[in-house]
Amino acid sequence: MAVPTFDAIVVGSGITGGWAAKELCERGLRTLVLEAGRPIDPARDYVEHVPPWEMKFRGLGDRKALERDQFIQRHCYACNEYSGKFFVNDRDNPYTFDPAKPFHWIRGRQVGGRSIMWGRQVYRWSDLDFEANARDGLGVDWPIRYADLAPWYDFVEQFIGISGEALGLPQLPDGKFLPPMALNCAETVVKEAIAKRFGGERVLTIGRCAVLSVAHGGRAACHYCGPCERGCITHSYFNSIGVTLPAARATGRLTLRPYSVVHSVMYDEKRDRAAGVRVVDAQTREPLEFRARVIFLCASTLESTRILLNSKSPRFPNGLANSSGELGRNLMDHVMGGGAGGIIPGMEDRTVHGRRPNGVYVPRFRNVTTAHSDFLRGYGFQGGASQAGWRRVDSLPGFGRALKEALGTPGPWRFGFYGFGECLPRPTNFVELDPNTVDAWGIPALRIHCEWSDNERKLLHDMSVTAAEMLEAAGAREVEPFVEQNPPGLTIHEMGTARMGRDPKTSVLNAHNQTHDVKNLFVTDGACMASSACQNPSITYMALTARAAAYAVDAMKRREL
Amino acid sequence: MNRRELLGVLAAAVAGSAPGRLSADGLLARGRTAHRRARGRALQVFDPHQAETVAAMAEMIIPATDTPGARAAQVPEFIDLLVAESASDEERASFLRGLGDVDTRSRDAFGVEFVAASEAQRVAILAGLDAEVQALRQAGEKAEEHFFQRLKWLTVYGYCTSEIGATAGLRYETLPGSYDGCAEVRASRAAPGDF
Numbered sequence: 233m234a235v236p237t238f239d240a241i242v243v244g245s246g247i248t249g250g251w252a253a254k255e256l257c258e259r260g261l262r263t264l265v266l267e268a269g270r271p272i273d274p275a276r277d278y279v280e281h282v283p284p285w286e287m288k289f290r291g292l293g294d295r296k297a298l299e300r301d302q303f304i305q306r307h308c309y310a311c312n313e314y315s316g317k318f319f320v321n322d323r324d325n326p327y328t329f330d331p332a333k334p335f336h337w338i339r340g341r342q343v344g345g346r347s348i349m350w351g352r353q354v355y356r357w358s359d360l361d362f363e364a365n366a367r368d369g370l371g372v373d374w375p376i377r378y379a380d381l382a383p384w385y386d387f388v389e390q391f392i393g394i395s396g397e398a399l400g401l402p403q404l405p406d407g408k409f410l411p412p413m414a415l416n417c418a419e420t421v422v423k424e425a426i427a428k429r430f431g432g433e434r435v436l437t438i439g440r441c442a443v444l445s446v447a448h449g450g451r452a453a454c455h456y457c458g459p460c461e462r463g464c465i466t467h468s469y470f471n472s473i474g475v476t477l478p479a480a481r482a483t484g485r486l487t488l489r490p491y492s493v494v495h496s497v498m499y500d501e502k503r504d505r506a507a508g509v510r511v512v513d514a515q516t517r518e519p520l521e522f523r524a525r526v527i528f529l530c531a532s533t534l535e536s537t538r539i540l541l542n543s544k545s546p547r548f549p550n551g552l553a554n555s556s557g558e559l560g561r562n563l564m565d566h567v568m569g570g571g572a573g574g575i576i577p578g579m580e581d582r583t584v585h586g587r588r589p590n591g592v593y594v595p596r597f598r599n600v601t602t603a604h605s606d607f608l609r610g611y612g613f614q615g616g617a618s619q620a621g622w623r624r625v626d627s628l629p630g631f632g633r634a635l636k637e638a639l640g641t642p643g644p645w646r647f648g649f650y651g652f653g654e655c656l657p658r659p660t661n662f663v664e665l666d667p668n669t670v671d672a673w674g675i676p677a678l679r680i681h682c683e684w685s686d687n688e689r690k691l692l693h694d695m696s697v698t699a700a701e702m703l704e705a706a707g708a709r710e711v712e713p714f715v716e717q718n719p720p721g722l723t724i725h726e727m728g729t730a731r732m733g734r735d736p737k738t739s740v741l742n743a744h745n746q747t748h749d750v751k752n753l754f755v756t757d758g759a760c761m762a763s764s765a766c767q768n769p770s771i772t773y774m775a776l777t778a779r780a781a782a783y784a785v786d787a788m789k790r791r792e793l
Numbered sequence: 794m795n796r797r798e799l800l801g802v803l804a805a806a807v808a809g810s811a812p813g814r815l816s817a818d819g820l821l822a823r824g825r826t827a828h829r830r831a832r833g834r835a836l837q838v839f840d841p842h843q844a845e846t847v848a849a850m851a852e853m854i855i856p857a858t859d860t861p862g863a864r865a866a867q868v869p870e871f872i873d874l875l876v877a878e879s880a881s882d883e884e885r886a887s888f889l890r891g892l893g894d895v896d897t898r899s900r901d902a903f904g905v906e907f908v909a910a911s912e913a914q915r916v917a918i919l920a921g922l923d924a925e926v927q928a929l930r931q932a933g934e935k936a937e938e939h940f941f942q943r944l945k946w947l948t949v950y951g952y953c954t955s956e957i958g959a960t961a962g963l964r965y966e967t968l969p970g971s972y973d974g975c976a977e978v979r980a981s982r983a984a985p986g987d988f
Contacts, residue, residue, distance in 0.1 A: 281967050284954035284988065290871070291954065295879045416974030456969045458988070579975075586972035587988070621987045622953040622963065626946040629927050631854040631919055636862075639855075639953060640963055642978060 238264040238487065240784075241509055241524040243494045243539065246345020247770050248757045248777040249530035250472025251388070253480040253488075255781035256528070261788075262485045264522055265477075266492040266511060268531075269341030272348070272473055278463025279314045287313050307722055308338045310349045310461040318342060318349050318461075324672035328679045335680040336721035337534060343490055345532065346724070347471035349461035352441045352589065353614065354394050355767035356385050356405045360600065364654075365763050368608055371562060371657035372733040374762050375743035378405065384775035391479075392470040392774075393448035395590075396440030404595040404612075404767070411445045412438045416584050418576040418617035418645035419592050425706035426594075434597045434702065439590040439614065442470035442771075451475070458587025469589065491515050493673045496543040497527060497552050497753065506552070506753040512673040526752045526784050526793055530777065533758035534563075534663060537729040538678050540755075541665050553730075553747035558740050561662045562728040563680070564655040564764040567611075567688040569716030570695025574708030576617060576645040583619055583642045591616035594649065594702070596766055598694065607690040611653035611766045613699060617645050647703060651695030652723065654766040656687055661720075663729060682720045692716075725769050727758035745780035752793050756780045836870070837877035838885065843892055844869055845908050850895070851948040853919055855958075863948050866958045871951035872944075891940025895922075953987070 239261035242252045249265060256263045284290045293313040298306040305311040305319035320339045329335050340346040359378045366373040382405070389408040398406040415423060415438055423436040443460065444453050451474065452466040460469045467474030480486040491514035498521065500507040508523030529536040537560055543552035551559045591614050598610035619642035628638055666679035696713035703711045720726075733739025736748035741760050747753045756777035758769060787793045836844055851863035851872070863869075876888050895918065899907040903914045910918070922941035929936040936942050952958040959965035965988060 283956070283959065283965070283967055285956040285959065289875070289879065290950070292875070292879065292950075414972060414974045419974070454972075456972045457967060581978050582975050583978045584972070584974050585976040586969035588972045588974070622949060623987045626942070626949040627930075629923060631923060631945070632856055633858055636855050636858060636962075639949070 235508065235521045235523050236264075237508075238262050238522065238524040240264070240526045240528065241266065241522055242528045242530055243509065244268075244345060244530035244532065244535070244757070245343050245477065245488065245490075246340070246472055246530070246532065247347045247350065248773050249345065249528075250347065250476030250480070251774050251777040252528040252530050252756060252781050253472075253486060254476040255778050256526075256785065257480040257483040257485040259781065259785040260485070261526075261785065263480065263487070264524065265480075265486065265488045266494055266509065266522070267341075267343050267345075267488065267490045268493045268514060268535075269343065269345075269490060271343045271490045272463075274463060274465055274467075274473065277317070278465050280457055280459050280462040280464060282314065282462075289313050304336055305338060307336050308724065311338070314459065314462045315349050318346075326669050326671060327677045328666045328669055330681070333681065333683045334719040334721075335682045336719050337680065337726070338721065338724045339532070339535075343477070343488065344471050344473040348463060348473070350471070350770060351724075351768060352443055352460060352469050353593070353768040354389070354396070354407070354440045354442050354771040355593070355595075355612070356407055357381070357765050357767060357772055358403050358405050360403045360596075361763065361765035361767075364609060364765070365657070370608075371762055372731065372735065372738050375732055375734045375739075380743070381772070381775050381779065384779040385771065388771065388774045388778055391449065392442055392475055393444045393451070394440055394442055394771075395438075395445035397437045399435060399437055399595070401435065401595055403600050407440065407771075409440070410448060413441070413443075413445055413588055413590050414438070415592065416588075416617055417579045417582045418647055421576055421579075422617070422647055422702065422706040422708075423592075426702050429705035430597075430702070434594060434698075436592055436594050436702075439593045441590045443589055444468045449475075454589065456586035456588060458589060460589045492520070493675065494531065494539055495519075495673075495675050496539060497529075498523075499543065499545045499548060499552055499750065501545060501547050504750070506750050512675065514673065517673065526788065527754065528777075528781070528784075529753070529755045529759075530757050533726045533729060533761075534678060534680075536755050536757055536759045537663060538665070538676075540730065541663075541678075542676055548749070553740055553749040553753060555749050556737055556740060558659075558731060558738060560664055560729050561659045562657040562731055562762075563661040563663060563682050563720075563726065564657055564728045564761065565682070565720040566723040566725040566764060566766060567653045567655055567684055567691055567718075567720075568651065568723045569718045570611075570651045570653070570692035570699070570714070571613065571615065571649040572696055572699035572703055572711055572713040573646060573648040574700075574703040574711035576647050576706060576708055579645055597698075604694075607687050607694065608656065609654040609687075609691075609766070611651045611691050611695055613649040613651050613695070615647065615649040617647040619643050619645055647706070647708060649695075649699035649702065651692070651699065652725075652766055652768070653688060653691035653695065655720070655764045656685060657728060657731070657763055658685065661728075680721075684720060725758075725764070727761035727764055727769055730755050730759035731762040732760050733762060744783040745776055746784070752784075754780050754784060836873045838889075839869070839873050839876075842906075842908070843889070844873065846892060846895060846906075847872055847944070849908055849915070850919065850944060851951075853915060854945055854948045855952045860962045861957050863952050866952045866955035866962075868948050868951040868955070871955070872947045875947060887938075888940065888943060891943070894940065959988075 245267040397412040495510040541551040594613035596610040622639040669677040730740040855863040
């Protein structure tokens with residue numbers, strides 16, 4: 233039987249796979265999207281409006297099943313009784329690490345990937361970030377600058393819809409924003425206090441998020457039911473199922489194949505090109521092959537790198553497109569969990585109505601205009617204010633009628649700042665294939681070597697200090713600074729391992745996410761990142777993907793590919 | 794957005810998705826039957842006496858007033874489910890020991906088991922247990938592992954996430970439809986962050 237042949241193959245159907253599919257299809261290519269997991273039917277699988285009493289464990293989850301099947305995934309807040317089905321089974325999807333250096337790899341295998349349960353926060357990078365490696369002499373310099381990506385940020389944001397407030401800050405460029413969501417009373421108090429005390433150096437704003445504040449592109453505005461990670465029947469937040477994949481499908485050029493676990497990329501040594509991909513059918517275990525003129529790996533940072541490491545040939549014995557030896561190296565994740573909490577007094581007669589799927593943001597203010605003596609780079613804060621209602625009541629003294637009445641009354645306004653900091657690129661944080669472990673489909677698993685350095689630990693400590701300063705400026709009571717010890721991976725901003733760069737000797741990808749070694753092979757997910765900045769990275773992956781797809785199609789038209 | 798407009802949007806959204814042929818109300822009802830097995834199931838761990846002791850204590854923590862209490866919300870059945878299927882063997886044994894200890898306290902003080910004690914006697918026992926929890930808190934020690942704190946947490950959680958507790962007791966809204974970050978407090982409405 234002839235091997236099925238397409239113009240393009242996209243591996244993965246999540247945040248970047250959906251964008252690659254849309255752009256390649258709309259630019260005329262017959263495109264095959266291979267997704268390792270099952271199809272998702274929103275009408276059947278989304279559960280955002282199922283009330284707690286319909287769930288067997290009322291949302292607490294089946295603890296024994298989680299401990300048996302999702303012993304890694306359960307560390308993610310969104311892997312709960314409702315949304316746990318969007319996270320992988322850890323027994324089927326093993327990876328290994330030194331127990332003294334844990335890495336929590338949080339994964340989603342289904343059509344839509346992790347775009348179903350992502351955090352939806354959207355922050356552009358600036359030249360402070362793209363120039364960081366060159367300035368500090370760490371890693372390799374980015375082969376692009378903000379000006380290269382700015383039009384693609386515009387393009388992506390206008391299509392998916394981002395709500396947010398323009399601030400005019402050079403370190404956090406404004407985007408194409410829909411109206412911002414509202415702050416609550418206590419957040420307004422803290423915002424004003426920060427403005428007064430820190431005179432523009434520190435700024436609090438509503439989160440910039442991929443949730444529609446008004447109808448946009450045929451999708452309805454958010455109805456504030458709250459738990460986006462369970463899906464959204466009105467497609468009011470961005471995921472690939474509701475936004476990019478339908479656009480790709482509308483061209484008539486999309487073929488989406490679920491249950492397709494990619495084993496490796498085939499390399500044609502004579503023509504020096506990627507020829508296609510080898511696939512294991514997830515249901516039948518049948519080995520399959522698909523061919524195409526151009527291949528986009530959008531399988532997620534570590535899955536794309538794993539596929540390349542497993543694509544061995546005489547020319548590339550250590551993994552496809554790895555002549556530099558950099559494939560697998562420089563793994564990063566944002567360091568999270570320094571911050572502070574406190575009570576904002578007053579406003580007892582006020583509460584919120586609706587469950588806003590968004591918090592506040594304090595853009596990076598360290599090492600922006602003046603150099604800090606203790607650490608490189610910086611961090612931003614997410615967080616917000618809320619009042620506990622019945623969830624605080626078990627901690628109140630007493631029982632009976634008075635306790636019951638407290639269930640329906642809001643408690644004090646509690647405010648929390650939670651920091652996300654930049655992780656430096658280091659070759660000692662790396663992944664390789666584990667020679668002794670395979671997954672449920674017989675594909676070699678990764679062994680992950682990753683740990684924080686002093687710079688990340690210093691960022692965490694500084695977060696706890698500056699967060700407490702801001703709360704104290706706002707007159708907060710019971711201010712408690714904290715420093716959590718979270719393993720890398722858990723922030724789910726893992727990136728790097730196939731970095732972009734100018735020099736083929738020291739980087740895997742060029743300025744267009746094209747591998748230096750194999751011209752018709754592109755990697756556009758988080759694997760491409762040469763540094764991590766401190767902003768949530770998904771919008772940057774989307775912009776890079778759209779840009780790379782346009783470049784690839786243009787190059788094909790010029791017969792360069 | 795009011796509820797009527799919101800349901801219209803939801804209906805349109807479902808009609809627009811290829812496999813969706815459910816009405817908006819059908820959508821809201823979706824899943825209502827899927828987990829019914831969680832309710833009305835036979836007790837797995839508690840014997841009738843233990844179940845009645847848990848029910849009596851839970852009802853004292855969240856009594857029926859102008860709205861139903863813990864017993865009507867089937868809180869004892871929820872606690873039995875968690876003790877049976879969620880607790881570790883050690884946690885289950887510890888919970889049952891704590892439950893037995895309530896009878897020991899009652900017999901020592903009043904000569905009868907807890908469920909046979911008078912209302913005033915039961916209040917005295919619960920007040921004593923609650924005071925122990927508060928003393929642990931004040932001393933900065935772990936109150937969460939105290940039997941009465943576990944029972945109180947389970948009762949509050951089980952009541953507030955039950956259909957009766959959430960809707961009759963707290964006016965839980967599945968679909969708020971809009972966001973107001975500085976609304977006036979109205980009596981007996983669940984704080985949004987709790988669901």
